[in-house]
Amino acid sequence: MRFDRLIKGGNVVTPAGAFRGDIGIAGEKIVALGTDLDDGGAPVIDATGHHVIPGILDVHVHLALPFMGAVSADDYSTGTRAGARGGVTTLIDFAIPYKGDSLSQAVDNWHKRAEGKSLIDYTFHVCITRWDEHKDQIQGMVDRGFTTFKEFMIYESEGWQSDDRAMFGTLEKMKEYGTMLLVHAESSRVLDELIARHHTPELMKMYGARLHPMTRPNFIEAEAIARAVQWSEATGGQLYIVHMSTAEGTEIIRAAQARGVPVIAETCVQYLVLEDSVFAREDGHLYACCPQIKKPRDMERLWKGLKHGEVSVVSTDTCTFTREQKALWKGDWTKIPMGLPGLETLLPLTYTRGVLEGRLTLEEMCTKLSTNPAKVMGLFPRKGAIQVGADADIAIIHPSWRHQVVPSEMETNADWSPYEGWDLAGFSRTTLSRGEVIVDGYKVVGRAGRGKWLPRTFAGLEGTTGETSAMRMSRGPLSPIRVEDLKAAGVA
């Protein structure tokens, strides 16, 4: 077999487990896995002493998002460079209709942001913000290759909020089309009431940014998740809870999956590694994101949920704001642009805190960062695993070598980092996207605009095999690994 490129001698993580060996690449695809593959003169990437893992999919990203009076500071050029350095080879952003936009116009706008700039492959979730106007446009978006939709249970002031009627109706349509609804689950009426009660000059002076966690107790998320799960159970429509941050939410998901509700949960890495004592810091307002950072017991429960299966995906909710933009708050926590930089540190944080500290195996990490997100977002088997026939999207990481996080040395436009000074392993030494090297020696070398939009035809887990999500997830790392392919390639 002739190859255009080989990766040799690494610890290669496949859905069937890891093996020490080689990957043969032809064009944009993986065409062989084996040991001692013959390079036949093709260029060789030496991966000796390194882990070779599938490229990461960050399926929750906001680039250049107009939000809370600012525009988030990473766009498709800096955001995707940051991602590549963190081993991310696919991202999914959210196309949000502004003013009188239709769903189709929202997607057109987002295409314009990405085109000519994106270094890595991408697509969008389509946000439904005005149900009566948008409901008849959903099928057209499925026909255009978009299979994941999003509704927000909060953000009335941004004009994004959906009510129960909209969620119920959308889930009915998800059932009909084999697509999936993503929901930002927080309980808006009680949240607004708690914010109003605390929004006084005296309390703001006394507590500053600590009012952010004080006004969002865990039941704000838990009640909303329970309600969304109820609508999923009633309609049979596939539901995906984005950025789940609480122990209570995790318990609700576990119970729902056990009785066969087609619900999947995502957490973000900041909820796994940061605790809400950060808001007491002098620069605590920088850490405001939505939902906010929670407590150690929540972190612990989310890690356990990843291990046991009720938490299926880790993403970032990247929404970068600089120190100057965060300073808009002027002491009022309700005015802090909410969001954190994330793409560049997703893999290093999950690897360092998850794998090196024994909370997840290397294979489990790959499942949560790559295989599961690809599967539930309708991108598998093209993305999400190192196997014959898949796109050659690959990250090569050193098992233990650590970089210190120094914001000025990073690709993100953020001039600060929630992880500043942390020593993290797992930055990508070499990143390949569709067979092309886009990060080499920890430096971005790929060309802006080479990333491609990814059309999809389904989403969620039901459409693929007829198994319920709980059944599939409880099997652990899922995969149609073809043992014959491995054997044919000389891997036992």
Ligand SMILES: [Zn+2]
């Ligand atoms: Zn988000």
